Amino acid sequence: MGPAGCAHVNGFKVDNWKQNLRLIYQCFVWSGTAESRKRKAKSCICHMCGAHLSRLHSCLYCVFFGCFTKKHIHEHAKTKRHNLAVDLLYGGIYCFVCQDYIYDKDMELIAKEEQRKHSCPNLERYSTWEPTKRELELLRHNPKRRKMTTNCTIGLRGLINLGNTCFMNCIVQALTHTPLLRDFFLSDRHKCEMQANSCLVCEMSQLFQEFYSGHRSPHIPFRLLHLVWTHARHLAGYEQQDAHEFLIAALDVLHRHCKGDDNGKKANNPNHCNCIIDQIFTGGLQSDVTCQVCHGVSTTIDPFWDISLDLPGSSTPFWPLSPGFDGSAVNGENHTTGATTLTDCLRRFTRPEHLGSGAKIKCSSCHSYQESTKQLTMKRLPIVACFHLKRFEHSAKLRRKITTYVSFPLELDMTPFMASSKESRMNGQYQQQVDSLNNDNKYSLFAVVNHQGTLESGHYTTFIRQHKDQWFKCDDAIITKASIKDVLDSEGYNYLYIYTYTVGMESIQTFFLITAHTAPILTEKHRIVDIFADLLTKKI
Template identity: 85%
Template sequence: MSPAGCPHVGGWKADGWRQNLRLIYRCFVWSGSAETRTRKAKSCVCHACGAHLSRLHSCLSCVFFACFAKKHIHEHARSKRHHLAVDLLYGGIYCFLCQDYVYDKEMEQIAKEEQKKAWKMQGVGEKFSSWEPSKREVELLRHNPKRRRITTNCTIGLRGLINLGNTCFMNCIVQALTHTPLLRDFFLSDRHKCEMASSSCLVCEMSQLFQEFYSGRRSPHVPFRLLHLVWTHARHLAGYEQQDAHEFLIAALDVLHRHCRDDDGKRTSNPNHCTCIIDQIFTGGLQSDVTCQVCHGVSTTIDPFWDISLDLPGSSTPFWPLSPGGEVSVLNGEGHGGGATTLTDCLRRFTRPEHLGSSAKIKCSGCHSYQESTKQLTMKKLPVVACFHLKRFEHSAKLRRKISTYVSFPLELDMTPFMASSKEKRMNGQHQQSADAFCSDNRYSLFAVVNHQGTLESGHYTTFIRQHKDQWFKCDDAVITKASLKEVLDSEGYLLFYHKQLLEYE
């Protein structure tokens, strides 16, 4: 595409050109409503050969559709001297005099506005949703394979990422972030107001990345600008060596958080008082209760978190004995068949009381002296997206290895047993006996799983992502393939992303 613009566009513009261009984009490029999709499926045929399958362009000077690959649109331009046409697949403007796709600021703005309207109509901004075509559309689309993706199996948002040299650690996290519903809604609605140079703002680059993912293009995207910004703002990740996907996730969230603005238009570095989109989605509150063993006084602190790192059996850190079955496991749809460790087991271990011992005495505010104590972690505030990091890579002075222990994780997860409020109820003798007693507000649905294959020294990252309500796809850099739910739940699991089923609004 020519970045300098086209001198022939100005000669084409006349009274009413904006409305005419909007109609082309609305009805034949980014068609969003049932009416315009029907019109598109019915009308978009080459007027020269009647083909649907060839790459069609629409003349900007008259009502004429024709193939680009078969040169029918070229013949029309030459005979009629109509030198501008719109690519009906990607929306680009082609000039037959320049012999290239050209850029015009006004026309680009119109195209973007109509694209956003179409996305809104298609339900891109709704949680795990898809829109369904009418019966009339189904009949028309059945005869046009090029448009069959406009169904409940719509694959918009699925796009591979080119590996730029051991960058699978970045690609797998990008896939998880671009399929995070609320983050997707934020970026596709252009709500980011940048105060930095766009060339150095990671939020601007992520916004552009979302536009690329949801543009409808299927060719793999090359995330070279994202990689450059990561190297610039997180220098410990620079270079072509393989990096840790979890480390990249935290670094990316940190930079995005620093480059975002909160609702008051002020940039903040305090996660406790930030309302930027990153903290709205990913930040939870972890409560730490330290109890004196002498006076039983409790000291409580609450710290923000973006993810929860969980120890696994097989690590050098002792993993407490597991009890088969149990109320919590049943609630979360997990069993202990064959003694398999579950995600619930890991969370129960994470939130169990821990005796700190004589070597870690604290000064008790009640006793006014150093005493032994116990410490217990619980969830004070749950994030919209809960990310669980299974600690598979063990690094110590004597040991560097990968822990491949299989951990069973559920499709739906109830976090109520691990809440600070549940602990208080148990201490007050209010025991919950059944799943019905648990609050549905704390239920989550799995939507992305990052896996690592190989060893600590040589490995590869892939991601399973959830499309709509019940479809799963495996993202392996540039290659995306359909996956079954069994493949997802049987995978080893390194990072597990869960989305809250019910959202709270203030």
């Protein structure tokens, strides 16, 4: 089912609204005859500056034309509280409250009828194709057609290595296949307020357009590299850099440059920012410090973009598997003898840790310094969960790469690591909590970043998920098809999982993957991104 639509349209639909809307389309939008074109040229000028161009819009409530580019129509809407206007070039209806072009079935019908009646008779008419019920039924029962659709590879494009830039290329591949981020950039949602050619978000937007243009030749990301060097100077130079460090730096710059795109909406994440980066990647990490004398708990919640996990073999003592562990599959991972899993790493990350006598804290209840324990749990999960394995160890005495193989699942359930699960265990209601939240904390793997080689000399590649069961290996300019076994057997460094909010029998992730192949020809991209925005608000 589609969205309910713009709620502000009802304020316009009174009395003779259909007749008034038809007159606007007849006289000022669709100009088929010479007389109507002459009338439009004489009358359609901005009432504030007298310009003919600058994306003129006509107010639907009164006789007023204003420039959209120069914000004159916006000033009129704000002063008169006239929320709707029509684009005089394309006929789209704009809502100044929603700050977007809207879709209304009744208005669209009137627009199409008047366009057909007033189109120039000398020009060949092209009508939009809409499938009939019979055609939809045939498509639904044609397995060969479905196979053709799932083999589509739009969005797959190699990246030229500009000299030890595989660390950048592998993260760019992961970001360009992040569903919500892709749909944000393909719908032109960014409002740039920076100087020309200096905005990393504008360059990322252009990069997404290049990836989903259908071109197959490798792309040369020289402008992106220049902007990365400009905004993250610690990554400048032609020496090899760390892919995880680049990911965090890229998210930070994008976050800073996207702050003007939130339309003033209230943030619903621990970072208190409504930019697209924080909507997708920001989660809330809860830290509970418990006094060992009075058992008082001090709780803080901090935002995070990713979780860095320790590995066995590091200088940090690794948490052993749970007592009584029988080697069975947990979270979809196959536990072989002695093998470490991503779930093991997460269990260690969220285990209670005794801070010791050298790190006493002042208890707010005891009013004195006491020993305590600290435990980290997930208070709020992000839409995209990024996990980073600490494979590179740097210390005064040791510099090395930890090559421990870590098993990771295609589907990940984060319920055991939630703060709510910890509270349920304390209250003896854990099983009931697991049953109720199990479907709400599910994630699907869509990208794996790998590092081959040593600390001094290595190479980054990425596995990305194009469809439900189709994986591809991105090795700079070379894209090859990969099997699920290739992915699961790889030496992972960064894992990106997407939240799978289930709607009926289909997951949102499946819907994202379908829209990737319709993005270049979408005529209602803004409306589709609004659907995604609505889904973001439903995330717990």
